[in-house]
Amino acid sequence: MSSNLINEYFRESKLPHIWCPGCSHGIVTRAIAKAIDELGLDKDKVTIVSGIGCSSRAPGYMDFNTLHTTHGRALAFATGVKLANPELDVIVITGDGDASAIGGNHLIHAARRNIDITTIVFNNNIYGMTGGQYSPTTPTGALGTTAPHGNIDKPFDIAQLAAAAGATYAARSTAYHTTQLIKYIKKGIQNKGFSLVEAASICPTYYGRKNKSGSPVKMMEHLKNNFVDVKIIDKLPEEKKAGKELMGEFKDITAPEYTAEYLKLIDRLKGAAK
Amino acid sequence: MNTKDQLDLKINKEWCKGCNICVSFCPTNVLALDHNEKIEIVNIDACTKCGLCELRCPDFAIWLGGKDNE
Ligand SMILES: Cc1ncc(C[n+]2csc(CCOP(=O)(O)OP(=O)(O)O)c2C)c(N)n1
Ligand code: SF4
Ligand code: SF4
Ligand code: SF4
Numbered sequence: 146m147s148s149n150l151i152n153e154y155f156r157e158s159k160l161p162h163i164w165c166p167g168c169s170h171g172i173v174t175r176a177i178a179k180a181i182d183e184l185g186l187d188k189d190k191v192t193i194v195s196g197i198g199c200s201s202r203a204p205g206y207m208d209f210n211t212l213h214t215t216h217g218r219a220l221a222f223a224t225g226v227k228l229a230n231p232e233l234d235v236i237v238i239t240g241d242g243d244a245s246a247i248g249g250n251h252l253i254h255a256a257r258r259n260i261d262i263t264t265i266v267f268n269n270n271i272y273g274m275t276g277g278q279y280s281p282t283t284p285t286g287a288l289g290t291t292a293p294h295g296n297i298d299k300p301f302d303i304a305q306l307a308a309a310a311g312a313t314y315a316a317r318s319t320a321y322h323t324t325q326l327i328k329y330i331k332k333g334i335q336n337k338g339f340s341l342v343e344a345a346s347i348c349p350t351y352y353g354r355k356n357k358s359g360s361p362v363k364m365m366e367h368l369k370n371n372f373v374d375v376k377i378i379d380k381l382p383e384e385k386k387a388g389k390e391l392m393g394e395f396k397d398i399t400a401p402e403y404t405a406e407y408l409k410l411i412d413r414l415k416g417a418a419k
Numbered sequence: 420m421n422t423k424d425q426l427d428l429k430i431n432k433e434w435c436k437g438c439n440i441c442v443s444f445c446p447t448n449v450l451a452l453d454h455n456e457k458i459e460i461v462n463i464d465a466c467t468k469c470g471l472c473e474l475r476c477p478d479f480a481i482w483l484g485g486k487d488n489e
Contacts, residue, residue: 146431148473148482160434161478167438171477323474362443365475 154178154188156208164199167361169320169346173267174203176323176344177236180330181209191234194223196248198240199274199348200267217247220255223262231404234334235261241268241282245301249281252303256310256339260403263333263340266303269348277351288355304343308396313338315396319345321368322392329394338402345372345392423468426483432457435480441472450481 147157155178164170181191191209195201197216204211210233214222219237227235244252244266255262271289272278279289281301288295308315314336318326326344333340347353347364358364375393378386428449437456447465450458450472458481460466473482 146429147434147479148429148484150482151479155479161436164477166436167440168477171479172475175476175479176474321475361438361440365440365444 150175150178150182154182154208155206159206162206163202165348165350167347167349167364168199168273169269169344169348169361169365170200170203170267172320172323173200173265173326173344173346174206174238176326177203177238177265177330178207180327180334183327184331184334186234186334190232191236192223192226192230193236193238194219194226195238196240196243197274198243198267198272200238200240200269200346201243203238203267217243217249218251219243220248220251220262220264224255224258224260227260227262228404228407231261231408235263236334237262237264239264239266240273240280241266241270241303242272242278242280245281245303245306252307252341253310256307256312256341258403259311259313259338259400261337261339261405263330263336263342264307265330265333266341266343267346268303268343269346269352270300271348271352271355273348273351277348277355287352290351290355304341304395307339307341311339311400312341312396313398313400314340314342314394316341316394317343317345317372317392319368319372319392320347321365322372325392332394332397336397337405338400345390425486426468427486428460428463428466428468428472429482429484430458430460431480433480434478436478438477441476441481444475445472 193204194212195204196219278291279296286295304315304317316329329342333342349361372392373389375391435458442450449466451461453459
C-alpha cells in the first residue's frame with residue numbers, strides 16, 4: 146500500500162528500501178520524484194544515473210531509465226547518455242563522497258562545460274556506505290572512523306564549488322526544508338545547462354553516532370535551526386550569524402549549453418562539406 | 420488535484436521504521452509510535468492535512484491519499 150506518487154514513480158517490488166531508520170536519503174529521493182511529477186515530465190524520457198554509495202542506491206528504487214554505475218563516475222556516464230540522447234532529461238544522484246572526492250574532477254568539468262544535466266548531491270557529510278570515513282564535506286573538528294581525534298581538513302561547499310566551476314544553476318536546501326528542495330530540483334531540471342542542487346542530509350547511523358548528534362529527530366532539528374537563506378543572512382545580527390550555514394540559490398544564469406553547442410558544430414561542419 | 424476534503428491520511432506500518440520524524444514535526448500532534456515503534460494515528464480530528472508528514476517520511480509510510488483511490 147502506498148501513495149499515488151510512490152506507485153507511479155517507484156519500483157514497489159523493491160520497497161521497503163534498505164536505508165537505516167531516519168536516514169534522510171528517502172526524503173530526498175521522494176523529493177526528486179515529486180519534482181518530476183510536478184513538472185509533468187514523460188518518465189520514459191527521464192534518465193537517472195548514480196555512482197556508488199548509500200545515496201547512489203536511490204535509482205534502483207525509481208521507475209525511470211536508471212543507471213547504477215561506478216564510484217565517482219556517474220557524471221561521466223551521464224555525459225555520454227546526454228550527448229547521445231540530448232532529448233532526455235538526465236538527472237544524477239550522488240553522495241558527497243561520490244561527487245566531491247573520487248568524482249570531484251568529473252563534477253567540476255561537467256559544470257565547466259555547462260552540459261544539461263541536473264545533479265542532486267545527498268550531502269550527509271560522511272561516507273555512509275563504507276562505515277563513516279570522513280568525506281570532503283565533513284566539518285573541521287567532526288569525528289569519523291578515519292578521523293577519531295577530529296577532522297583537520299576544511300570542508301568543500303559543493304554548491305558554491307559547482308557555481309564557481311561554471312554551473313548555471315546552483316542551490317542548496319536540506320532534508321528538513323523539503324518544499325524548497327523540491328522547488329530547487331524543479332528549477333534545476335528546467336535550467337538548460339548544468340545544475341547542481343545540494344540537499345543537506347542526515348546519516349544517523351555513522352555521522353550521527355560518531356558525533357553524538359542524537360536521534361534522527363535531533364539531526365533534523367539541527368538542519369532546521371542551522372541553515373539560513375542566503376537572501377536574509379545579511380539582515381541577521383552578528384550573534385545570530387555565528388555557526389550558521391547558507392542555503393538558497395547561489396547561481397541562476399543563462400549560458401551556452403554543451404550538447405547544443407556540439408550539435409551546432411556538427412551542423413556547421415556538415416554545411417561546410419556540402 | 421484533490422481538495423483537502425477528499426484527502427485521507429494513510430499509513431503503511433510495514434514500511435515504517437519508527438524514526439519518529441513525522442511524529443515530532445507534525446504541527447498538531449496527530450501521530451505517535453505504537454508499542455512496536457510503528458506509526459499510529461492517535462488524533463485524526465486534529466489533522467489539517469498539511470502534508471508535512473508525507474514530505475518528511477524517509478520510508479514513504481505515511482501520506483495523504485484520495486478517499487476513493489484505493
Ligand atoms: C573505486 C572505488 N573506491 C572506493 C569504493 C568504496 N566506496 C563505496 S561507497 C563509498 C563512499 C560513499 O560515500 P558517499 O558518496 O558520501 O555516499 P553515502 O554512502 O554517504 O550516501 C566508497 C568510498 C568503491 N566502491 N569504489
Ligand atoms: S549508513 Fe548512513 S547514509 Fe547509509 S543508509 Fe544508513 S543512515 Fe543512510
Ligand atoms: S498532514 Fe499535517 S497535520 Fe496531518 S498528520 Fe501529517 S503533519 Fe500532521
Ligand atoms: S516518518 Fe515514516 S518511518 Fe518515520 S515514524 Fe513516521 S511513518 Fe514511520
